[in-house]
Amino acid sequence: MLPVTSIVAALAALSLVALSIAVSLRRKKVGVRLGFGEDPTLMRRIRAQGNFTEYVPLALIVLAVVEYRQAPTVLFWTIGGLLVAGRSLHFAGIMTARTPLSAPGMVGTYSALLVGAITLLST
Numbered sequence: 001m002l003p004v005t006s007i008v009a010a011l012a013a014l015s016l017v018a019l020s021i022a023v024s025l026r027r028k029k030v031g032v033r034l035g036f037g038e039d040p041t042l043m044r045r046i047r048a049q050g051n052f053t054e055y056v057p058l059a060l061i062v063l064a065v066v067e068y069r070q071a072p073t074v075l076f077w078t079i080g081g082l083l084v085a086g087r088s089l090h091f092a093g094i095m096t097a098r099t100p101l102s103a104p105g106m107v108g109t110y111s112a113l114l115v116g117a118i119t120l121l122s123t
Contacts, residue, residue, distance in 0.1 A: 002064055002067050002068060004063065004067055004076045004077060004080050005060065005064040005067050005076070005080070007080070008060065008063060008080040008083060008084060009060055011084055012052075012056050012060060012083075012087070015052065015087060015091070016049070016052060016053070016056075019045070019048055019049040019052055019091070020049060022045050022048075022049075022095070023042070023045045023049050026039070026041060026045050027042065030042055040097075044094050044095060044097060045095065047094060048090070048094040048095060051090065052087060052090075052091075055087075055109050055113070056083070056087065059079070059083045059109065059112050059113055059116065060083075062079065062112075062113060062116035062117065062120065063076060063079050063080055063083070063112075063116060065116075065120060066079060066116055066119050066120060066123075069120070069123055071119050075115065075119050078115055079116045079119070082111045082115065083108070083109060085105075085108045086104075086105045086106065086107065086109035086111070086112060087105065087108075088105070089101050089102065089104050089105030089108060090102045090105025090106055090108075090109065091105070092105070093105055
């Protein structure tokens with residue numbers, strides 16, 4: 001059933017919709033259909049969305065395989081928690097242009113991938 005992966009995937013889907021709406025609304029506001037023009041806010045929103053789509057799919061696959069292999073429960077909750085926390089901090093940092101939030105967000109994302117990879121290699 002993969003309940004942890006299902007919860008994290010649902011949160012990720014909602015987050016991607018929120019990121020995408022933020023990009024779309026900003027595009028409409030500044031009248032830019034392609035690229036980011038000269039608008040730094042639009043550029044940040046596009047990068048937040050792009051960064052999300054670069055990391056989250058693989059992290060969800062890793063989480064699902066770890067959970068499917070029935071690794072200790074603490075491990076897949078740790079992976080899921082690191083991913084959600086990391087992506088939330090990164091989103092907040094990128095959207096507000098505050099590196100002190102986005103940098104730990106990336107560390108959380110990297111940590112989720114590393115914990116997952118190490119778990120898969122060791123089980």
